[in-house]
Amino acid sequence: MAKPGKGTITVTINGSAAMGSEGMTLLELARQSGIEIPTLCHHEELSAIGSCRICVVEVEGARTLVASCHTPIAPGMVIQTHSEKVLAARRMITELLLASHPDSCLVCDKANRCQLRHVATDLEAAQPQVRGRKRCYPIEDVSPYIKRDLSKCVLCRRCVAACREMAGQNVLHMAYRGFNSKVVVDTDRPLDKEVCRDCDICVNVCPTGALSLVEESGSKKKGKPLFIKG
Amino acid sequence: MPEANIVLKNCGVIDPARLDSYLAEGGFEALEKASGAMTPAEVVAEVKASGLRGRGGAGFPVGLKWGFTRQAPAEIKYVICNADEGEVGTFKDRYILEGDPFGLIEAMAIAGYAVGAGRGFIYLRAEYHFLKDKLAGAITQAKEKGLLGGFEIEIYEGAGAYVCGEEMALMESLEGKRGEVRYKPPFPPSRGLWGQPTVINNVETLMSIPRIIKNGAGWFTAIGTEKSKGSKVFSVSGDVGKPGVYELEMGSPLRELVEDLAQAQDTKAVQMGGATGRLLPGAMLDTSLDFENVLGAGSVIVYNSSRDMVDIVHRNLEFLAEESCGKCAPCREGTQLMVVVFKRILAGKAKERDIEFLKELATTMSLTSLCGLGQAAPSTLLDSLSHFEDAYRARMKDIAGAVT
Ligand SMILES: Cc1cc2nc3c(=O)[nH]c(=O)nc-3n(C[C@H](O)[C@H](O)[C@H](O)COP(=O)(O)O)c2cc1C
Ligand code: SF4
Ligand code: FES
Numbered sequence: 001m002a003k004p005g006k007g008t009i010t011v012t013i014n015g016s017a018a019m020g021s022e023g024m025t026l027l028e029l030a031r032q033s034g035i036e037i038p039t040l041c042h043h044e045e046l047s048a049i050g051s052c053r054i055c056v057v058e059v060e061g062a063r064t065l066v067a068s069c070h071t072p073i074a075p076g077m078v079i080q081t082h083s084e085k086v087l088a089a090r091r092m093i094t095e096l097l098l099a100s101h102p103d104s105c106l107v108c109d110k111a112n113r114c115q116l117r118h119v120a121t122d123l124e125a126a127q128p129q130v131r132g133r134k135r136c137y138p139i140e141d142v143s144p145y146i147k148r149d150l151s152k153c154v155l156c157r158r159c160v161a162a163c164r165e166m167a168g169q170n171v172l173h174m175a176y177r178g179f180n181s182k183v184v185v186d187t188d189r190p191l192d193k194e195v196c197r198d199c200d201i202c203v204n205v206c207p208t209g210a211l212s213l214v215e216e217s218g219s220k221k222k223g224k225p226l227f228i229k230g
Numbered sequence: 231m232p233e234a235n236i237v238l239k240n241c242g243v244i245d246p247a248r249l250d251s252y253l254a255e256g257g258f259e260a261l262e263k264a265s266g267a268m269t270p271a272e273v274v275a276e277v278k279a280s281g282l283r284g285r286g287g288a289g290f291p292v293g294l295k296w297g298f299t300r301q302a303p304a305e306i307k308y309v310i311c312n313a314d315e316g317e318v319g320t321f322k323d324r325y326i327l328e329g330d331p332f333g334l335i336e337a338m339a340i341a342g343y344a345v346g347a348g349r350g351f352i353y354l355r356a357e358y359h360f361l362k363d364k365l366a367g368a369i370t371q372a373k374e375k376g377l378l379g380g381f382e383i384e385i386y387e388g389a390g391a392y393v394c395g396e397e398m399a400l401m402e403s404l405e406g407k408r409g410e411v412r413y414k415p416p417f418p419p420s421r422g423l424w425g426q427p428t429v430i431n432n433v434e435t436l437m438s439i440p441r442i443i444k445n446g447a448g449w450f451t452a453i454g455t456e457k458s459k460g461s462k463v464f465s466v467s468g469d470v471g472k473p474g475v476y477e478l479e480m481g482s483p484l485r486e487l488v489e490d491l492a493q494a495q496d497t498k499a500v501q502m503g504g505a506t507g508r509l510l511p512g513a514m515l516d517t518s519l520d521f522e523n524v525l526g527a528g529s530v531i532v533y534n535s536s537r538d539m540v541d542i543v544h545r546n547l548e549f550l551a552e553e554s555c556g557k558c559a560p561c562r563e564g565t566q567l568m569v570v571v572f573k574r575i576l577a578g579k580a581k582e583r584d585i586e587f588l589k590e591l592a593t594t595m596s597l598t599s600l601c602g603l604g605q606a607a608p609s610t611l612l613d614s615l616s617h618f619e620d621a622y623r624a625r626m627k628d629i630a631g632a633v634t
Contacts, residue, residue: 050413052559053598064605065597070413085597092594096563130587132567155562174408174556177391179566181556 011077026068026079027055035081038090038119040097041156042069043205046165049157053093054119057081065089087123094125099132100179101208102151110209116154133179142190145198145214153210155181159202167201233491234461234479236453237437241329246364249371252332258377260440264340265379268443273344274300277439279447281459286312286395286432287503287527288602289458292439295429298419299345302427307347309338310404310423310430313354314388314395317504318549319529322463323433325475327361330437331368335383337436340443342381345429350383353400356390392505392553396601397422397430399555410555411601434463434528454480458520468501468532470494478519485515487530494532499539499618501531505546506606509539509613539618540625543611544572550607561604564595568611580626585615 007022013033020029025048030037040052048070056065060078065086080086097116105117119125137150160172160183171191175184185191203211245251252258264273278293299307311334315323327334338350354362362385369383386404393399394409401423403409422428438460442450454460458480464487467473471493478487484502488494497512503526510517510524517523533542551565571588574580592608599605615622 048413050600051557053600054559056598064599067413067598067600072415088590089594089598092590093559093598096567096591096594097559099567100563130567130571130584132563132570155556155559157557174410176556178551178554178556178562181562 009073009075011073011075011079013079014081020073022072024073026057026059026066026071026073026077029073030057030068030079030081037068037081038122039069040115040119040154040207041158043158043162046158046161046205049161052097052154052156054090056086056089058083058086090119091123091125094120094123095128096132097154098125099128099130100135101154102134104152108152108209109212110152114209115207135179137182140190141214142192143196143198143214144193146191146196146200146203147212147214148191149210149212150182151210152208153183154208155183156207157183158205158207159183159211162201162205166205167197167199169197169199171196172202234453234477236441236461236477237326237434237463238329238475238477239441240333241325244330244332246329246331247367249332249368249375252330256444257332258336258372260443261336261339261343261377261379264443265343270300270344270346273340273443276447277344277442280438280442280450281447281457282435282438282442282450283458283521284432285434285462285528287317289521289525292431292435295419295431296341296345298417299347299427299429302420304427306349306426307345308423308426308428309341309345309347309350310397310400310428311338311350311352311436312395312397312400312430312432313352313358314400315355315358315433316392316395317506317527317529318546319465319467319501319504319531320527321465321467322475322528324355324358324361326433326437326463327358327365331365332372333437333440334365334433335368335372335378337439338383339378339381340439341429341431341436343379345427347429348381350381351404351423352383352385353394353404354385354387356388359387362387391555392549393555393601393603396603398601400430401428410557411603413600432527455518455520455522457522458525462519462525462528464519464528464530466492466530466532468494468530469497469534469537470532480520481518483515484510484517484519484524484530487519488515488532492530492532494534496534497532498535498537499533499542501533501542501610502526502529504529504531505549506603506609509543509610509617511617539614539621540572540575543614544569544576546610547572547607550603554603554607555601558598558600558604560595561599561601561607564591564599564604565607567591568608575622575625578625582626585622585626589615 018033039055041049050070055068057068058080140148163169163172274296282292283289388394391409394403398412399409418428463477500510502508502524507526547568551569554561554565556562596605
């Protein structure tokens, strides 16, 4: 734990006092204190995105829950990271993401490396109670290196940020609106050799099976084992 | 209470194309007073003392916002007038822009002086393109007369998205990007347009400023209720005899607006504040119009007994699903799923658990969405479930017990 000094902020997290430095996010402080908060759009090497809302926590006095990955700590904050209210919200958001996600987990190459499945397993979120619309796009395999299966995209936008911030390119963008939002190349054309240097940075940050290397299919299924909590 | 005449004082009185007619009504005296006889800090203090709150929907104290922006350490600051007026059933800003463009310009210049901003933008709703030349003409006339003291005002036209009325999405759009919400904090007074401290206010909010500066905060606080000072301009539409724009003192009863002025009869429900607003049953017409009770952006849509509330809520949800920017998961997926469930209700196929699910979904959307759209998207749904359960029951067989 950081020593008290200039720029040190003290907060209460799940009933215990914790100290962090100015500019630190709630998520960073929680992790430093050994508290695990699930995330989906957050990536340590990328600037905050704030799109998935899985990382919400309860802050006393706030009108809504707040996303821990982009909210800076402030002196005297009283934070609950695993209250019933928080867990119910995280579970519902996960269910929403599963509702529009294809039911193809059993045959998906991402298998037990899928972060959506990790989050769902961890939260004990099941199939949604109500049937919704699925997101359906044809698989894009024009590029000899990168395969895009956007039906599996959870719209976290990590790939967009990674292309811009890590690869220094701007190949990927958001297009359309609402439920039809989509990560596109150019004016929504297939990803091909012309525009993409296939550095595969986007593939590495994708939490689901939406982006994969063509050669990878079926060959790499190592990952965290899934377990069902009793 | 009689109709008020504060914000709309000049509408229909002056010739909006001629600066001299505005000057003849005492125009630009407030700016002269502010920049001549008051320090910027005094202007902010006066606005704070007036208790003026934002008219764009959220009701945030204007003086506080200006104070934060004034104190933010930065060379460059901006003032934005939110003229996106996208809320369903609002047309009061349009009436103001058409009738009193100089008043808005004067108010923006006062805001610029108060917070230390040299540049202002009017973010004009795409559908109000026909007002652009009129506004630009007003700016040019005021500038040529040297009335703005170097304060620059530009007009920026939106592209037709509802969410771009939300302040963060508006700034993204103004910066030339995709109109999508940014997370907060940082808030605009510390980091707004192009990362600089920014004051953003609704058209109607700004219109009260010159009056407050000229007549003093004490004059303004005498009007309205304890927590809602001044007047409010309403756009009334729907099943009424006389739809239109009405200005009333804060705290007036809804009945006066809907029945006496707009001449509604047989009112079943009133939708206050548009698609993300509240749905009040006819029995609640004595509610007073203020921030303490119900206000929103001033959109008042009246429904008579021939209307079906399930249809109305369905239309609201369809609208919001269409207009969701799609950035955050709860709103993007939630609005869509609500529409799907409503389709089932309309087809007579809904089950009790669908209603329970809608309520749980509503809670999560309100608690976790990134902006006001997703947070308030379920509000007409929840109101309809508490006030018009019969409408749902009529559509479903086994709903008994689900609706409270
Ligand atoms: C989805 C959404 C749409 C909005 N649309 C408008 C709008 O059209 N006009 C407006 O003035 N404020 C709108 N707002 C409110 C603005 O975000 C902001 O609160 C307002 O411009 C602040 O000005 P005020 O304090 O003067 O009300 C909207 C908010 C949301 C969440
Ligand atoms: S609440 Fe809706 S409109 Fe607002 S940021 Fe989220 S997706 Fe966009
Ligand atoms: S991890 Fe914080 S919003 Fe996605």
